Amino acid sequence: MDVQLVWLRSDLRIHDNTALAAAAAKGPVIAIFLRTISQWQSHGHGANKIDFWGCGVEAVQSALNGLNIPLLHRDIEHYSEAPQALLAIAHEHSVQQLHFNYQYPLNEQRRDKAVIQAFKEADITAHGYHDAVAFAPGTLLTGKGDYYGVFTPFAKVWHKQVSVEQLALRDTPEPQTPLSIKSDKLPKLPKLDSQSVGHHEWPAGEETAGDHLARFLRFRSRHYHQQRDIPSVRGTSELSPYLALGMISHRQCMQAVMSENGGHLADGDVGLTTWVNELIWREFYQHVAVGFPEVCRYQPFQEHTKQLAWRDDDEGFQAWCEGRTGYPLVDAAMRQMVATGWMHNRLRMVTAMFLSKHLLIDWRRGEEFFMQHLVDGEFCANNGGWQWAASTGTDSAPYFRIFNPTTQSKRFDPDGEFIARWLPELSELPAKARHAPPHDMLTQVNYPTPIVDHKTARLRALEAFKALSR
Missing domain, CATH: 3.40.50.620 (HUPs)
Structure with a gap:
């Protein structure tokens, strides 16, 4: 046998x-x-x-x-x-x-x-x-034979070269003749250092993953490009935990898109094609892990940024972790992650950039904190996202791009709904005041003053990056 x-x-x-x-x-x-x-x-x-x-x-x-x-x-x-x-x-x-x-x-x-x-x-x-990928790492290379270090050309070549066979679903096994071997009883997890958010937030299994995909495609996918950055609404697929542990495959997602989009991935409905690009980002970061192994050793992709003078600021780091920086959108996002094990993607960028640019704290500390709490924690995607925000990685944001948390809040949470949900102390304030509560309101609602001034912090970060020699 x-x-x-x-x-x-x-x-x-x-x-x-x-x-x-x-x-x-x-x-x-x-x-x-x-x-x-x-x-x-x-x-x-x-x-x-x-x-x-x-x-x-x-x-x-x-x-x-x-x-x-x-x-x-x-x-x-x-x-x-x-x-x-x-x-x-x-x-x-x-x-x-x-x-x-x-x-x-x-x-x-x-x-x-x-x-x-x-x-x-x-x-x-x-x-x-x-x-887990359409292309084995090392088979999708630049004209010079190198791994891609920038996403956009990678995605263009991915779309150009991907085949029907690569995205075809693999056969599901038929029931086999029972064997004399029995399944093991699965042992319970030992008591871990921190408490899990529990099964009610994220029920496991491919059936649940399939339900998430079906609901996303039916109700939200056509508006994905417009709503994915708005944390107060369910505008994303919420599939990241299931993709991270393979409870659903990228091929199943791509096939579902094609069935909704006339067989297309790169053109057609803009909501669907925008989401496809997010799936390709996941593959890009897995190629990066193989092509540039230094990122797996917690080194920056941009070698010149190794010399960046990060600040030792345990107090500021703790305030960031606990959601008490005095910037409501940052604080609401951090509290969401600690409470649910998940954070909205726009807010991952905002909070990561706040730590690495406003506080000038080493991005690796934030990357580690995210991994400790995220139910979808996945090395390649987490590392790639943090290095993007910190301007140390592949396809990274220019060092002079520093999100203003208050501006981000007004743009993506205009009525302060998300803020009110996770910072109930601010929920009684007028909507416009929730983005940056005036000083006279802070004592009334027991909310901290900002731990750093945006303009001052921005200039400090710019000077730190300008001091680097390339």
Whole structure:
């Protein structure tokens, strides 16, 4: 019997799963999930993400059980233990081949190479698949043969070269003849340092992910380009946690767009095509992780910014973390993330730029704080976004682009609805006063004065960047 072993990681679904489909086409399948909590925490993942991961494993185990595919479970401390843990299962169940979908941060790349080598030495074939991207990193390059460091030309070439086959959905396995192997009982998560936001905010599983996609396409996608920057309305897809752990695939999203948009991705309905671009951003950052591994070592992509004189300001950092900077939009956004494990994308840019430019605090501190709280925390996207805001990364904002939080608030939350929701102390103020409450109102509502003046902070940031030698 040609037993196939599927190693699940951040691809927690049975539909459109390249590794699972390939394994099922070859013979009876057993699946394995290696839980690596210590390693995840060392990578910055907090309780929200790890809890969501655990719930996702429960959901995919239930789906696999419906196909008579047992899901085994092992706890390991570190990625370095993965080769032996997988080989032990392979030997125990006379596995003929291992199948898994690649991940692209540097430590994950090294782990996967070590697994492939260990299986090769054991004379067992190991197959890796580029499931999370349309183009394998290294196959979409500039005319000079380099990885793209700017998004727009990357996206243009992506649209030009992407094929029907690349976006075709993989087969869902048919139920197989039951095996004598039974699924493992999944252990409960140990008590983590911080409290998770819980299942009510983000129910796990591909069924929920599919419901999110369907509702987005039906009710919000046509207005996405207009509403995605307005935090007081549900204008985004809210799919980022499900994409981060593979409870839905980029191909499923692209196929859904094409069915709504006459078969097109690059033209047609502007709401849909704008969202497609956001999906391509996710792929771009995964290519960057492979092509420029220094970003996986917490180094800036723009090498000259290594010398930037960041400020040591623990008090300012703590005020930012706790949502008490005195800038209502920044504070409301930070409180939203701590309470729900998610933050609106426009506000991720605003808060990241406030920390890195207004306070001139090292972006890596903010990147780490986001990872500790975000249920959709994903290294490639989080790192890319933070480096963009801090003007240290690929395709980054020019160093002189410094969002004025008050202007951003008036533009994207004109009536202060989002602010009132997350800063109830300001909800009784007139709408226009919520963006920057006058001093005489601050004492009445128990809200702090701004911890930094926008104009002064802007000049300080400009001087710091101008001092860099290229």
